[in-house]
Amino acid sequence: MFLNNFNQLLAVDMSFVDQVIRRRLHSEVLLVNQVAEYIVNSGGKRLRPALVVLSAGAFGYQGQHHHELAAVVEFIHTATLLHDDVVDESGLRRGRETANALFGNAASVLVGDFLYSRAFQMMVEVGEMRVMHTLADATNVIAEGEVLQLLNCNDADVNADNYMRVIHYKTAKLFEAAMRLGAILSQVSATDELAAATYGMHLGTAFQLIDDVLDYSADEAETGKHLGDDLAEGKPTLPLIYAMQHGTPEQAAVVRAAIEQGDVGKFAEVLQIIHATGALEFTRLQAMREVESACDAIAGLPDSIHKKCLVELAHFAATRQY
Secondary structure, eight states, rough: OOOHHHHHHHHHHHHHHHEEEEHHHHSSSHHHHHHHHHHHHTTOOOOHHHHHHHHHHHHHHHHHHHHHHHHHHHHHHHHHHHHHHHHHOOOOOTTTTTTTHOOOOOHHHHHHHHHHHHHHHHHHHOOOOHHHHHHHHHHHHHHHHHHHHHTTOOOOTTOOHHHHHHHHHIIIIHHHHHHHHHHHTTTOOOHHHHHHHHHEEEHHHHHHHHHHHHHTTTHHHTTTSSHHHHHHHHHOOOOHHHHHSSHHHHHHHHHHHHHHHHOOOHHHHHHHHHOOOOHHHHHHHHHHHHHHHHHHHHTTOOOOOOHHHHHHHHHHHOOOOO
């Protein structure tokens, strides 16, 4: 029900965003078009660009730049996906072959670079220094998050604080930037801009925490992702960290070995430990706390259909099953 209302509210704006995406994807180099269109049309939620539109709507923005900036945010996100899948050696995303599996690693990396550079061309055209500052800062922090995650792989000593730092850098930062862009375009007060950015950061954190839960509980047909992918990549996500902290020494040793070896062959045993320790319930609870913080951040904004949608979106992010 929420998604129907969400899509209905944003239908007109997101159709304009899609037009911008398709127009600005064009390149005289055929392979750039092929790879970029493949990944952009791969069935993503378009959540991050939708946040630019929702933020602008919540603040009463009347211009057109939010469509351009929503497309910029989508390009940045798509570039990170292309690079992520190469680093993670992923073969499947959203039920389809990844671009690197289909076109090769070199093409994926280089087209990711094209999308980054096209995004920066577009943000310059908006002609707002604070827009450029926000997105330049976001892309830099995201890159740091990618490196932090790489350093954490196969490290069973990563604690919850270190893992949350990766989430804030790698995932939540672009959510935060998307919300901030709508506020900047609307020329709101510093207090309202901070409220929007804070909402985005907490929403992005909740969204990633639920992704971590779904890696051990989702219906593969719905997510288009193999269960245990995070374990196979040796990623010490919050469910694993919690299971090691609250399981028996024997259980902790099993999880530790699986992380260090990236041993998906131990997935069934690790999954049993995760359930036995209540790790998924704990992670969902943490996501709900992030949602509460997100909603608190925008409580002072004027009531509107866009604000109502932001609140509902936050709750959806923490309760979704796909």
